[in-house]
Amino acid sequence: MSxxxxxxxxxxxxxFFRDLFDLPYERRHSDLMKTDVYESDKDYVLNIELPGYxxxxxxxxxxxxxxxxxxxxxxxxxxxxxxxxxxxxxxYLGNVSRSYYIGEIDEKNIKANFDKGILSLSYPKExxxxxxxxxxxQID
Numbered sequence: 001m002s003x004x005x006x007x008x009x010x011x012x013x014x015x016f017f018r019d020l021f022d023l024p025y026e027r028r029h030s031d032l033m034k035t036d037v038y039e040s041d042k043d044y045v046l047n048i049e050l051p052g053y054x055x056x057x058x059x060x061x062x063x064x065x066x067x068x069x070x071x072x073x074x075x076x077x078x079x080x081x082x083x084x085x086x087x088x089x090x091x092y093l094g095n096v097s098r099s100y101y102i103g104e105i106d107e108k109n110i111k112a113n114f115d116k117g118i119l120s121l122s123y124p125k126e127x128x129x130x131x132x133x134x135x136x137x138q139i140d
Contacts, residue, residue, distance in 0.1 A: 033069070033098045043122045046100060051117040052091060058119060060137035062107045067121065067137075070097040107135035114139050 036047045046067075050058065053071045061068045072095045102110075102123060110123045119139070 032092055032096045033071075035098070035100075039125070043124050044102070046119075046121045048098070048119040048121070049117060050096075050114075050119050052093070053117070055114045055139050058114060058139060060110075060112055060119075060121070060139065061134055062102075062105075062110065062137060063134040065101055065104045066099045067102050067110070068097065068099045069119065069121075070095070107137055110137050112137050112139045 032049075034049045038045050038047075048069060050071050053073055057071050057073050059070045059072075061070075073093050105123055105126060109126070110121060113120045121137075
């Protein structure tokens with residue numbers, strides 16, 4: 001018994017690799033800095049993915065109630081090492097930024113920690129205060 005149905009295996013393989021290797025730059029770029037937000041009884045916590053960045057690459061500021069996270073990493077197009085040169089790079093290297101509205105709170109109450117590519121920011125649930133200056137947050 002033969003079937004004239006065409007197998008979908010090739011279709012899925014082709015689309016899988018097309019999606020994996022040929023995503024438009026805009027889509028790949030928008031997937032950066034994925035963030036999980038959760039709350040406890042006393043705090044809010046943001047866990048932000050920053051794979052490939054070092055603590056020294058990251059800047060956190062609080063301005064007008066917005067927590068702004070920036071990560072900067074320079075890349076050289078023809079970067080080489082003792083083993084050769086890159087032919088293709090799919091991991092993003094460069095500058096990324098994202099802002100989170102957390103309200104007007106004192107920057108001293110915001111705790112930051114960076115471990116294994118995850119930036120964790122926590123701040124207490126408290127009554128909002130009006131603070132109109134730009135503040136930098138120290139990463140532990």
